Amino acid sequence: xxxxxxxxxxxxxxxxxxxxxxxxxxxxxxxxxxxxxxxxxxxxxxxxxxxxxxxxxxxxxxxxxxxxxxxxxxxxxxxxxxxxxxxxxxxxxxxxxxxxxxxxxxxxxxxxxxxxxxxxxxxxxxxxxxxxxxxxxxxxxxxxxxxxxxxxxxxxxxxxxxxxxxxxxxxxxxxxxxxxxxxxxxxxxxxxxxxxxxxxxxxxxxxxxxxxx
Amino acid sequence: xxxxxxxxxxxxxxxxxxxxxxxxxxxxxxxxxxxxxxxxxxxxxxxxxxxxxxxxxxxxxxxxxxxxxxxxxxxxxxxxxxxxxxxxxxxxxxxxxxxxxxxxxxxxxxxxxxxxxxxxxxxxxxxxxxxxxxxxxxxxxxxxxxxxxxxxxxxxxxxxxxxxxxxxxxxxxxxxxxxxxxxxxxxxxxxxxxxxxxxxxxxxxxxxxxxxx
Numbered sequence: 313x314x315x316x317x318x319x320x321x322x323x324x325x326x327x328x329x330x331x332x333x334x335x336x337x338x339x340x341x342x343x344x345x346x347x348x349x350x351x352x353x354x355x356x357x358x359x360x361x362x363x364x365x366x367x368x369x370x371x372x373x374x375x376x377x378x379x380x381x382x383x384x385x386x387x388x389x390x391x392x393x394x395x396x397x398x399x400x401x402x403x404x405x406x407x408x409x410x411x412x413x414x415x416x417x418x419x420x421x422x423x424x425x426x427x428x429x430x431x432x433x434x435x436x437x438x439x440x441x442x443x444x445x446x447x448x449x450x451x452x453x454x455x456x457x458x459x460x461x462x463x464x465x466x467x468x469x470x471x472x473x474x475x476x477x478x479x480x481x482x483x484x485x486x487x488x489x490x491x492x493x494x495x496x497x498x499x500x501x502x503x504x505x506x507x508x509x510x511x512x513x514x515x516x517x518x519x520x521x522x523x524x525x
Numbered sequence: 526x527x528x529x530x531x532x533x534x535x536x537x538x539x540x541x542x543x544x545x546x547x548x549x550x551x552x553x554x555x556x557x558x559x560x561x562x563x564x565x566x567x568x569x570x571x572x573x574x575x576x577x578x579x580x581x582x583x584x585x586x587x588x589x590x591x592x593x594x595x596x597x598x599x600x601x602x603x604x605x606x607x608x609x610x611x612x613x614x615x616x617x618x619x620x621x622x623x624x625x626x627x628x629x630x631x632x633x634x635x636x637x638x639x640x641x642x643x644x645x646x647x648x649x650x651x652x653x654x655x656x657x658x659x660x661x662x663x664x665x666x667x668x669x670x671x672x673x674x675x676x677x678x679x680x681x682x683x684x685x686x687x688x689x690x691x692x693x694x695x696x697x698x699x700x701x702x703x704x705x706x707x708x709x710x711x712x713x714x715x716x717x718x719x720x721x722x723x724x725x726x727x728x729x730x731x732x733x734x735x736x737x738x
Contacts, residue, residue: 326709490713500703
């Protein structure tokens, strides 16, 4: 069976996947860009934007696993837009006319709307469903390919709690946010379900790989 | 001036320095021995107990920094004994007749008692004082040597908040405890005061070094 994979999800040392005070101007709240500097600096990320250069090495190796073999993504409402995006009929996500998904994307929201097809193969579908229900839809759309779980922290927690995650890559960034949305809450004994590997990068980030046992 | 140093303080991925339910039988609560397996397996730790063997490499290199250059230790009441040890006039700590401190040790407690001198140069002093007050006493006892802050998490939080820590070594163990005593609470923006280095070990632990800027 195809896998459910999480890639490049960054958290602070104290386990926050985003800061407090998310808005259209500050998608990650008071965390700013600090959780993702390691990622946007990679050759993989820069190449997605048509740019040359960027770091190679362990950060880039992890970053590049984002795309191959993925047939659909699932994301939470708080990843798709700032608080209140449901009131903006024209909101089509943060990513402009050609989003970096190139697949169907299932956005979990209690206020579904019609699907939106953008350039590059990305179509956003809006569903009000449980984790296992939306996963059924995503698997059907992905065919033989894997499903990427895009976050945020709340959705990842729910999928972990439901036992629906096969692989999770986290990047622990050496900052202490103090407030925001926590990843670890409710995940006691997660290590019993996953083999965990840690590898630190010269960038300061530590990559954690969780592979389901 | 001499430094205030923290060594070999283990936390879970979710930032707990000890588990829930600490008692005489379970000093680290439901965490059991899992936070400290990397440490007790080192050549340094085994040699302290008169045993041969043990791991060498990065875990051992960090472990062995515990002792050199230290002239006194400060610890919290919850490190010295299980809840209620203050009611046991005969309690002299977990460590038997020859504790691994070999220096004056200042135990913070709201119920001081007379000092206790044990073998190997360890004397426990019991003081009801603020972090800066007890540090003054420990510095006086340590002379030109450094002061080790022994934990637990609550005392480390208080010293960090007071800006009294010069160096902190944490070992992040790949388990999710879910409950216990948190290290990170109240430490927002700690990275502004410290250079942080992360290095992962083949044992699965990630060593974090915080060096005051």
